[in-house]
Amino acid sequence: MTSTIGVFDSGFGGLTVLRALVQRLPQARFAFLGDTARLPYGSKSRRTIARYAMQSAQFLVQEQQAEFLVIACNTASALALDAIQEAVPVPVLGVIQPGAQSARAASHSGDVLVIATDATVHSHAYAAACQALNLRALEKACPLLVPLVEEGWINHPVTEQVIRVYLDEVTADATAQGLSPDTLVLGCTHYPLLRPLIEHLAPAGISVIDSAESTADTAAQLVGGKSADPDQLTASTTDTEIHCFATDSVEKFERLGSRFLGRPVGKVELIDLGG
Amino acid sequence: MTSTIGVFDSGFGGLTVLRALVQRLPQARFAFLGDTARLPYGSKSRRTIARYAMQSAQFLVQEQQAEFLVIACNTASALALDAIQEAVPVPVLGVIQPGAQSARAASHSGDVLVIATDATVHSHAYAAACQALNLRALEKACPLLVPLVEEGWINHPVTEQVIRVYLDEVTADATAQGLSPDTLVLGCTHYPLLRPLIEHLAPAGISVIDSAESTADTAAQLVGGKSADPDQLTASTTDTEIHCFATDSVEKFERLGSRFLGRPVGKVELIDLGG
Numbered sequence: 198m199t200s201t202i203g204v205f206d207s208g209f210g211g212l213t214v215l216r217a218l219v220q221r222l223p224q225a226r227f228a229f230l231g232d233t234a235r236l237p238y239g240s241k242s243r244r245t246i247a248r249y250a251m252q253s254a255q256f257l258v259q260e261q262q263a264e265f266l267v268i269a270c271n272t273a274s275a276l277a278l279d280a281i282q283e284a285v286p287v288p289v290l291g292v293i294q295p296g297a298q299s300a301r302a303a304s305h306s307g308d309v310l311v312i313a314t315d316a317t318v319h320s321h322a323y324a325a326a327c328q329a330l331n332l333r334a335l336e337k338a339c340p341l342l343v344p345l346v347e348e349g350w351i352n353h354p355v356t357e358q359v360i361r362v363y364l365d366e367v368t369a370d371a372t373a374q375g376l377s378p379d380t381l382v383l384g385c386t387h388y389p390l391l392r393p394l395i396e397h398l399a400p401a402g403i404s405v406i407d408s409a410e411s412t413a414d415t416a417a418q419l420v421g422g423k424s425a426d427p428d429q430l431t432a433s434t435t436d437t438e439i440h441c442f443a444t445d446s447v448e449k450f451e452r453l454g455s456r457f458l459g460r461p462v463g464k465v466e467l468i469d470l471g472g
Numbered sequence: 473m474t475s476t477i478g479v480f481d482s483g484f485g486g487l488t489v490l491r492a493l494v495q496r497l498p499q500a501r502f503a504f505l506g507d508t509a510r511l512p513y514g515s516k517s518r519r520t521i522a523r524y525a526m527q528s529a530q531f532l533v534q535e536q537q538a539e540f541l542v543i544a545c546n547t548a549s550a551l552a553l554d555a556i557q558e559a560v561p562v563p564v565l566g567v568i569q570p571g572a573q574s575a576r577a578a579s580h581s582g583d584v585l586v587i588a589t590d591a592t593v594h595s596h597a598y599a600a601a602c603q604a605l606n607l608r609a610l611e612k613a614c615p616l617l618v619p620l621v622e623e624g625w626i627n628h629p630v631t632e633q634v635i636r637v638y639l640d641e642v643t644a645d646a647t648a649q650g651l652s653p654d655t656l657v658l659g660c661t662h663y664p665l666l667r668p669l670i671e672h673l674a675p676a677g678i679s680v681i682d683s684a685e686s687t688a689d690t691a692a693q694l695v696g697g698k699s700a701d702p703d704q705l706t707a708s709t710t711d712t713e714i715h716c717f718a719t720d721s722v723e724k725f726e727r728l729g730s731r732f733l734g735r736p737v738g739k740v741e742l743i744d745l746g747g
Contacts, residue, residue: 348615
């Protein structure tokens with residue numbers, strides 16, 4: 198199969214989703230767009246996020262002939278999935294629904310915690326997706342985690358302290374609401390880089406769910422690629438064709454992007470979406 | 473005097489400059505624009521920052537009839553002052569030059585530290601402005617301070633720890649370069665909210681300079697307003713006419729803005745710069 202899969206994020210974080218996609222669909226061609234001139238989306242309004250996301254989606258479909266789109270950004274998935282689906286004539290998959298489905302599979306108590314950006318939390322998209330699966334979700338905005346990841350403080354004592362503050366707050370809220378959460382969803386594509394620290398600091402008995410992995414599983418099923426067989430995920434993916442585009446500072450993208458993709462991102466092309 | 477002074481920032485931080493301006497020019501009319509849909513500028517490229525800043529400046533001059541512009545954003549001042557001056561037919565004042573002049577007045581050793589965003593530091597605008605005044609400046613990027621202020625962690629132990637890390641690093645660098653800094657410039661309009669903490673944590677004998685204050689002094693001199701006589705600064709400014717505009721999320725602007733302006737910002741009008 199040689200079809201193009203378009204992957205879109207406001208920045209670099211979505212490269213964690215691209216990484217998981219490449220492992221499952223190594224024969225596909227990928228076009229990744231980071232709308233870095235206008236990041237972060239996480240602190241902006243629905244109207245603005247939808248406008249930016251639609252322009253980005255149209256670029257991938259019209260200019261890059263993407264036949265399938267993955268919105269590798271929780272904020273855009275939470276606030277603009279409908280708008281994007283209306284704006285382009287190809288199937289569009291967001292990260293919220295797969296994340297909620299993985300939480301459903303993992304949770305015994307039926308109570309889950311979701312950590313995400315301000316905008317994702319205020320949209321209550323995870324709460325709605327979880328409720329549809331008969332899960333109760335408590336959402337917690339963690340606006341400092343993205344800047345900490347972008348500063349490269351992945352294993353820094355400050356990051357540990359910040360995660361501790363956020364987890365203490367959400368755990369206290371859960372107790373106050375009579376919830377018994379056993380699952381924590383990483384509701385932002387930057388957070389997988391903090392997964393070891395979050396798993397270390399989370400209360401005992403909490404499973405951590407990375408929506409990048411579950412989104413890639415769903416995408417692979419939809420486009421008929423490889424299964425998520427762990428043995429297959431170790432297959433070489435260095436030959437997979439990946440084209441990266443950014444709306445700002447390709448140098449920074451090239452420098453930071455490899456941290457998320459787990460390999461060099463190669464040459465990044467600067468594009469102008471008119472914003 | 474009833475002329476309009478336009479004040480521009482990528483977000484809310486510039487309201488610290490507006491606050492200082494209102495104290496000195498209570499009879500002027502102020503139009504403040506926060507380009508909140510595209511913030512933060514501090515992590516973006518020169519080309520993108522210049523494009524955004526020119527659109528914002530043109531709005532204030534063409535739509536709000538501003539006769540004098542203050543770029544209340546260190547990043548835009550550092551990377552786009554020339555571009556803005558070419559784009560509009562009115563005098564334009566940035567925050568870098570006044571900040572450097574205050575540092576010159578405060579420093580005995582001739583060595584100063586400047587803390588700022590990534591983009592401001594990489595532009596080396598402060599180093600150049602200081603060098604022209606025969607000062608040696610060591611610039612330090614502190615990208616976590618803006619998110620911490622926006623999270624409202626003004627007196628938080630985490631913020632204290634982050635400031636300590638940054639100050640330790642820049643002090644060690646200064647020592648390694650044989651500098652003896654006695655002055656620290658707050659090179660970002662968010663940082664005045666952290667001034668008490670920064671003054672508490674800075675090494676003994678370091679004076680902290682707030683470029684908001686020095687910019688307002690310079691603007692007042694240029695437009696012929698009141699002097700910076702401290703007695704006059706206590707005069708009531710509640711009647712001063714202030715119109716605020718934002719490109720995104722006026723609710724958030726109204727909610728957070730008062731923290732920076734030191735009084736309610738009033739009704740904020742949403743505008744579209746086409747981005």
